Amino acid sequence: MTDALLTLENVAAGYGQVRILRALSLSVAPGAVTALIGGNGAGKTTVMRTIAGAIGAQAGRLLFGGQDITAWPAHRRVDAGLVLVPEGRLVFPTMTVEENLRLGAIARRARGSARTRRDEIYDMFPRLRERRDQRAGTMSGGEQQMLAIGRGLMADPTMILLDEPTLGLAPVMANEIFAIVRDLRARGLTVLIAEQDVRQTLAVADHGHVVENGDVVLSGPGTSLAADERVREAYLGL
Amino acid sequence: MDVLLSGQLLFAALITGALYALIALGLNLVYGTMRLLNVAHGDLVMIGAYVAFWGLTLFGLSPVVGLVLAAAAGALLGWLTYLGLFRRLLASPQLMRRLEGNSLLLFFGISVILQNLASLAFTASARGYQFMDQVYRFGDVALTGNRIFVLVVAVAICAAVYLLLRFHVFGLAIKALIERRDAALIVGVDIDRVQLAAICLGFAIAAIAGVLVSTTEQISPFMGFPFTISAFVVIILGGLGNISAGLVAGLLLGVLEVYGVALTSAAYRSVLIYGVFIAILLVRPQGLLGRGSVVR
Ligand SMILES: Nc1ncnc2c1ncn2[C@@H]1O[C@H](COP(=O)(O)OP(=O)(O)O)[C@@H](O)[C@H]1O
Numbered sequence: 171m172t173d174a175l176l177t178l179e180n181v182a183a184g185y186g187q188v189r190i191l192r193a194l195s196l197s198v199a200p201g202a203v204t205a206l207i208g209g210n211g212a213g214k215t216t217v218m219r220t221i222a223g224a225i226g227a228q229a230g231r232l233l234f235g236g237q238d239i240t241a242w243p244a245h246r247r248v249d250a251g252l253v254l255v256p257e258g259r260l261v262f263p264t265m266t267v268e269e270n271l272r273l274g275a276i277a278r279r280a281r282g283s284a285r286t287r288r289d290e291i292y293d294m295f296p297r298l299r300e301r302r303d304q305r306a307g308t309m310s311g312g313e314q315q316m317l318a319i320g321r322g323l324m325a326d327p328t329m330i331l332l333d334e335p336t337l338g339l340a341p342v343m344a345n346e347i348f349a350i351v352r353d354l355r356a357r358g359l360t361v362l363i364a365e366q367d368v369r370q371t372l373a374v375a376d377h378g379h380v381v382e383n384g385d386v387v388l389s390g391p392g393t394s395l396a397a398d399e400r401v402r403e404a405y406l407g408l
Numbered sequence: 409m410d411v412l413l414s415g416q417l418l419f420a421a422l423i424t425g426a427l428y429a430l431i432a433l434g435l436n437l438v439y440g441t442m443r444l445l446n447v448a449h450g451d452l453v454m455i456g457a458y459v460a461f462w463g464l465t466l467f468g469l470s471p472v473v474g475l476v477l478a479a480a481a482g483a484l485l486g487w488l489t490y491l492g493l494f495r496r497l498l499a500s501p502q503l504m505r506r507l508e509g510n511s512l513l514l515f516f517g518i519s520v521i522l523q524n525l526a527s528l529a530f531t532a533s534a535r536g537y538q539f540m541d542q543v544y545r546f547g548d549v550a551l552t553g554n555r556i557f558v559l560v561v562a563v564a565i566c567a568a569v570y571l572l573l574r575f576h577v578f579g580l581a582i583k584a585l586i587e588r589r590d591a592a593l594i595v596g597v598d599i600d601r602v603q604l605a606a607i608c609l610g611f612a613i614a615a616i617a618g619v620l621v622s623t624t625e626q627i628s629p630f631m632g633f634p635f636t637i638s639a640f641v642v643i644i645l646g647g648l649g650n651i652s653a654g655l656v657a658g659l660l661l662g663v664l665e666v667y668g669v670a671l672t673s674a675a676y677r678s679v680l681i682y683g684v685f686i687a688i689l690l691v692r693p694q695g696l697l698g699r700g701s702v703v704r
Pocket residue numbers: 185188190208209210211212213214215216217
């Protein structure tokens with residue numbers, strides 16, 4: 171795929187001496203939803219954090235929008251429009267919803283238009299508007315997830331990385347999150363989503379990569395992955 | 409009891425408190441953003457004091473100019489310390505985990521070096537100079553000009569830094585870093601730059617406080633340690649890394665000290681400060697004014 175927005179070429183990464191990814195390659199098409207599926211501990215979060223620059227690549231190359239971003243620090247990637255909504259949400263707990271959103275727009279690219287985008291995000295998530303002065307740490311998991319996504323959108327991303335956005339959420343709330351993912355694509359964003367809820371994820375995703383043991387073992391369109399024998403057996407319990 | 413109600417004592421408490429708040433503000437910035445335990449903080453106060461002293465004695469520069477020179481010297485030392493020592497340690501999550509403990513030892517070494525260099529260069533004897541020592545009367549309160557100078561400058565700088573943190577994007581980044589480093593990184597805070605700015609600002613504030621101290625007290629190479637202690641008491645009182653609570657805690661410690669000494673005697677000054685310190689650690693280790701535990 172030469173017209174990919176994001177490409178990882180033989181990327182190695184990990185924590186200290188421990189290598190989790192050895193030579194992982196994948197690509198993400200612009201304007202589409204791409205899914206990373208795989209069991210607990212497969213390495214999806216490590217891939218996400220490496221793309222965001224929260225951990226450095228020890229080998230290989232990352233290309234975003236045609237530029238080599240391998241050596242870029244995390245804030246520079248945000249400034250280029252590549253934004254992570256992390257696993258566990260990582261909102262600022264003693265800050266209010268409003269302050270969390272302000273921080274989402276701290277990247278230079280986002281500062282000027284922060285007010286209008288905040289209002290758009292409040293339109294998208296009316297519950298955040300109701301709770302704008304509430305401390306983020308006192309909100310429910312679903313509300314914190316909406317805030318984390320809202321904070322990510324404040325950076326005016328061209329590509330958003332969603333790491334386990336439905337983890338620990340009630341099914342109704344999880345459905346809301348998947349509706350948001352569809353909405354983001356409709357707005358023209360490129361989405362990379364890592365999820366344990368494989369059925370719903372593949373229903374939304376245009377394309378998917380199956381990650382096992384720190385490597386991509388299978389790739390394909392969402393619908394064909396959902397029909398794949400191995401995927402059905404390992405992740406859909408069929 | 410009359411003396412306890414006097415405006416004289418109130419102003420004494422305010423002046424001491426404002427100075428404590430100022431010194432602790434610098435320490436808190438460095439601790440909050442990087443989890444560095446700067447036990448050399450009081451020695452930066454000492455350096456600021458000597459900058460003012462030599463500026464006046466050698467070049468006839470007013471301590472007002474000394475404020476600017478000391479701030480520059482403090483910032484320069486912060487810059488050197490960050491680039492020379494801590495930048496690499498902070499960049500690696502593995503090294504960073506042990507940094508809080510290691511920083512204590514590193515700064516202890518820096519403290520010893522600064523004190524010894526200062527006594528080699530300036531001799532160990534105490535020095536002082538006259539500055540604004542005419543007495544002003546406000547009702548029943550009599551204050552020397554230099555003490556008014558201390559109060560005004562300390563309050564002004566605390567207020568300026570508070571407003572900067574409250575309203576400037578740099579303050580937002582600092583607060584993010586203090587509250588949750590991993591999330592600050594992800595939203596796009598340039599952590600390296602913010603850390604450098606925080607350490608330069610923190611050191612500059614300590615040096616400015618040194619200029620203030622030198623206008624009212626004798627200075628010596630070993631004057632720093634009590635300021636380190638009081639600054640730690642203040643930031644523990646306010647909750648480590650909690651900047652605005654630290655400002656209130658500084659005033660509170662000033663009040664405790666000045667009124668405590670007035671009720672007992674000057675001999676009890678250190679006992680009071682250490683007593684507060686130990687009592688807080690026993691009763692409320694998260695700080696008297698903090699909101700629960702510090703988030704890391
Ligand atoms: N901070 C860390 N330090 C060391 N090992 C880690 C750390 N985080 C994750 N790992 C290890 O990396 C592997 C992949 O984890 P992760 O990327 O979180 O997988 P997933 O997101 O697919 O569940 C796991 O074996 C996990 O134990």
